[in-house]
Amino acid sequence: MSEGRIFNFSAGPSMLPEPVLKRVQGELMNYEGSGMSVMEMSHRSKVYDKIITDCEANLRKILGVPDNYKVLFLQGGASGVFAALPMNLAANGKADYIVSGNFSGGALKEAKKIIGDGAREAGTTKDLNFTRVPTQDELDLDPEASYVHICYNNTIYGTKWHYDPETGNVPLIADMSSCILSEPIDVSRYGVIYGGAQKNMAPAGFAFVAVRDDLIGDEMGITPKIWSFKTQSEKASMINTPPTFPIYVCNCVLEYLLEIGGLEEMKKRNVAKSALLYDYLDSQDFYTPHAEKIDRSMMNVTFRTPNDELDKEFVAGSVEKGFTNLKGHRSVGGLRASIYNAMPYEGVEALVDYMKEFAAAH
């Protein structure tokens, strides 16, 4: 870490790799001799076209997106996609949602606006305060649903699907906002994966969507053109001006990921970081982890001290240590360390040291 920079445990937007920030800073006034900042470029220019084309190609390469999937960059974040999904994919008015946290619940709510009660809660662990995701046995799936929607990593509760639910012929759709690019995934198991960019990919401002070709084309008449999977895939995500700068930074992140060894390497690093934190949590009894072991997130680690007052004291002390954003989300309380790709191992080491110190002192 450069001098003055801190360990930022934010759930998103969150840390970006320092080499990426340095590159962006260096190119800011004049990108590759173009005489312009990327922020100033016409999205229809050759110089920008190469950036967004590279970004899509690099994302395809890193994730191993099959050829029969389109990759789109859309505006409105994952919450925008919540609305776009039923518009594009639920022509029969039926879709199943598994609710394993706030965002999967939010996705269901947005779908209900479009298809009413045809958007169905097909399983939830709300009664367990979302300490894990539902098991296959706990699901009640409709074989006629247009799709089954899950949130793959639950940022707020610190859980993650350790298995893909069996959905028969119904396409599985996964919101991967807070785990995308953290480890290799098999895209072909999903009809759609999507997510907001602001955790592991880029600064806030867009969502990526990878959608299987056969699911595109049967959209509702009300679908805004900027969210039409069909139109945006025909126009290479350029039906209107895309968020040009965040997409450029995304490409810088992807090029950096390729340089360091792609998602196999990233997974190795993320396993090491999360193991350091979980192993410590499992070795003591001052802090209580929120998530059940089987469904623990590799990106968001949730826990609490013995009481709310100590949680507050923990946060206050962490700021003095030069950490930030360790407070848990208001809906679950306690503490949360988001340790996305760009969080260095040293950041987690420093956090565990502080946790030990704090526990010893109380």
Added chain:
Amino acid sequence: MSEGRIFNFSAGPSMLPEPVLKRVQGELMNYEGSGMSVMEMSHRSKVYDKIITDCEANLRKILGVPDNYKVLFLQGGASGVFAALPMNLAANGKADYIVSGNFSGGALKEAKKIIGDGAREAGTTKDLNFTRVPTQDELDLDPEASYVHICYNNTIYGTKWHYDPETGNVPLIADMSSCILSEPIDVSRYGVIYGGAQKNMAPAGFAFVAVRDDLIGDEMGITPKIWSFKTQSEKASMINTPPTFPIYVCNCVLEYLLEIGGLEEMKKRNVAKSALLYDYLDSQDFYTPHAEKIDRSMMNVTFRTPNDELDKEFVAGSVEKGFTNLKGHRSVGGLRASIYNAMPYEGVEALVDYMKEFAAAH
């Protein structure tokens, strides 16, 4: 202009003031001692909250937005707002659209998806190839419409409304994407003004909306939460993660505008720049302006040489001179010089010199 930087006549995204770019570059790795890039900040953090709050306050101040208007920052660009307008404001299923160019036509098309033929073309100059906007006499307004929509500056054709159409009690809505912040406006004459940020405000990635309080609240059930004027005004444009970095750059632009004297000063500069170009066009007969004098845009100057071949030659020669993006939009052809706020006077001088040279040589 710093060494290596060029005069970029792009219709958008387009030039940003150099002092803004330098500031952004300087603050990129560590914003005001926060230890973070703005790109890395939680949108819920105090440090970012000040940025977005300042941005709204500065925009209100510069535009003189009355207290009974909400100012929102929304994702999806102006094209997103095209869909959001009928959802939020046309509960009675009726809205009038005056079509004076591509984007006003696009707004009508998006509205038709939501309210069908209740979205009505209430006047157009299509037959004139959009060389001016309609006169009041050419309008056919429905007194029961929820609103009348205009595009205030037509980027592609280089025209601008030189008057506000009389709409009686029906609120007037103006898309100001390509002229916002170019001169003072009286916001109170409009029910809503809005626009994409990527011309005079900021890098691409969001739209601003200023909406009168009494128009908020009667939205359709299908309205996605990220486009709900009601919800977004209650949540200070934070219903989900906003495009944090483009909004930060917007605030830098606004602070710069305040430093140089606000919109009175900006208008003076823009009048001088556009007069230089139009006066030259009116003094010769090699180039033919596209727009009629009465409705000429101060931001986008459209013209053509005697034929298409010469237009192409003009563009090729302009690139050698270190200019870029002078080709007209495909739907009108010819040439276009977009001379937004950040284009220096020297840029227009250099362009006129080149135009004289080119005319003399042909």
